[in-house]
Amino acid sequence: MSSFFSSVTELGGKVDFIQFWLILLMVFWFVACNAVMIYLMLRYRERSPDQKTSPIKGSHTLEFIWTVVPTIIVALIFLFGVGAWSEMRTMPTDEDRLEISVTGQKWSWSYKYPDGRVEASDMYVPQGKPVVLKMRSVDVLHSFFIPEFRVKEDVVPSIYTYLWFKADVPGSYQVFCTEYCGDNHSAMLGKVHVLSPEDWQKYMKNELFPVLTPVEEGEQLYVKRACVGCHSKDGSPAIGPTFQGLMGREEEMADGTMIVVDDNYLVESIKYPNRKLVKGYPAGQMPSYDGQLTDEQIENIIAFIKTLQ
Ligand code: HEC
Ligand SMILES: [Cu+2]
Known part of the structure; x- marks a missing residue:
């Protein structure tokens, strides 16, 4: 049964275990309740108009059972659930974490x-x-x-x-x-x-991956950091300006000034996008990558942008 539950993490296995028994319990009670209901509907249906119902006095034994049994089941669900949950929400303090x-x-x-x-x-x-x-x-x-x-x-x-x-x-x-x-x-x-x-x-030790050229790494970052979602590299329009022909382009800013795109402007645009807004684009769209990308990574992205002429 162990491979039936998640085996990647121990906690995942516990979550699956609880989930499995919850579903099993729900299926069991659903079937059991409905089966009894259908049986009673048929068994005690009205057979003739003058039929009298028999008086029911109640049963303490029955009431006791249907109170205690569900209480135990629900308490068990709670115990298992809260155990896994608190393990999930308590951050480990192990030395080697x-x-x-x-x-x-x-x-x-x-x-x-x-x-x-x-x-x-x-x-x-x-x-x-x-x-x-x-x-x-x-x-x-x-x-x-x-x-x-x-x-x-x-x-x-x-x-x-x-x-x-x-x-x-x-x-x-x-x-x-x-x-x-x-x-x-x-x-x-x-x-x-x-x-x-x-x-x-x-x-x-940085030995797991082949060493990439700056342009290759820049292109990877362009995809991995989702610049690709807002900037095309083939001139097609997107949420932000295209990167095609960006280096050296003469552009109008939202405040009317003209600039020529160079390395410094690119670094600034990536770290602090709202300082100089390209005309026609709203502020606050592009997230700041200040502290998100290292200087070296920004340099590599710029090396990649330069190849898109
Ligand atoms: C959520 C969308 C979005 C993402 C993601 C995004 N940008 Fe932008 N970017 C914009 C918008 C919109 C503008 C135009 C407004 C401005 O200048 O801030 C812009 C402008 C720029 C400019 C100036 C372009 C010009 O024509 O002068 C550069 C350079 C730039 N982004 C680089 C990047 C890089 C590199 C990444 C990924 C690390 C990135 N952007 C991720 C939306 C985005
Ligand atoms: Cu999200």
């Missing part, structure tokens, strides 16, 4: 590690170690959901929320945003990669 800061923004996830590394959309975690996520949003409500781990928590602007898991099976698991957060909500996806101890060592 890994704490990752998760940021949700329209429409991507990013992860900051204790050693300063930043990952976008894909999170890497060690197998068998507790991982605590400290989460916040820079814009609207999001919700971080890893279905296979059976954990989910809202991600809210201006406060931190927390989630934890300990994944025992290496592999890649889907992340969803489950709070409708605008146009590209359904594209706000990611993966949690659970690495074996050897792969985790390699990952920490």
Whole structure:
């Protein structure tokens, strides 16, 4: 039976166990109640107009049973439920836990590690170690959901929320945003990669992935950080201006001034989008990537933009 329940995390197995018995209980009582009801309807139907109902005096034994039995069942459901729930909501304090800061923004996830590394959309975690996520949003409500781990928590602007898991099976698991957060909500996806101890060592030493050129990394970030959701690279219109031919373009700002796009302007536009607004686009659409992307990552994105002439 163990593989029938989630086996990626121990807690997920408990959640599935409770869910399974709840459904079984509900099915049992639904069938039992309806069967008795149908039987009694037929058995005691009116057979002739002058038929009298027999007087019913009540039964203390029956009343006792139908009070005590459900109370025990409901109390058990509560005990199991509150046990799993409090385990889920109590963040582990183990010495070897890994704490990752998760940021949700329209429409991507990013992860900051204790050693300063930043990952976008894909999170890497060690197998068998507790991982605590400290989460916040820079814009609207999001919700971080890893279905296979059976954990989910809202991600809210201006406060931190927390989630934890300990994944025992290496592999890649889907992340969803489950709070409708605008146009590209359904594209706000990611993966949690659970690495074996050897792969985790390699990952920490930056040996797990091939070294990318700045342009290659920039293109990856363009997709992973969801710039692609608002900026096309082939000139087609989108929520924001196209990146095609952006470098060196002469543009009118919302306040009427003309600028020529150069490196400094691009850095500023990515870190503080509302300082210089392109004419025709509303403020507040583009999220700020200040602190979300490292300077090196911004440089690589710019290297990529330069190739789109
Ligand atoms: C939610 C939509 C959205 C996302 C996601 C987004 N942007 Fe933008 N971006 C806009 C809008 C709208 C503008 C135009 C208004 C302004 O200047 O802030 C803009 C403007 C810009 C500009 C200035 C363009 C110009 O023509 O002068 C740059 C550069 C830019 N974004 C880069 C990025 C990068 C890099 C990313 C990903 C890391 C990104 N944007 C993600 C919506 C978005
Ligand atoms: Cu979202």
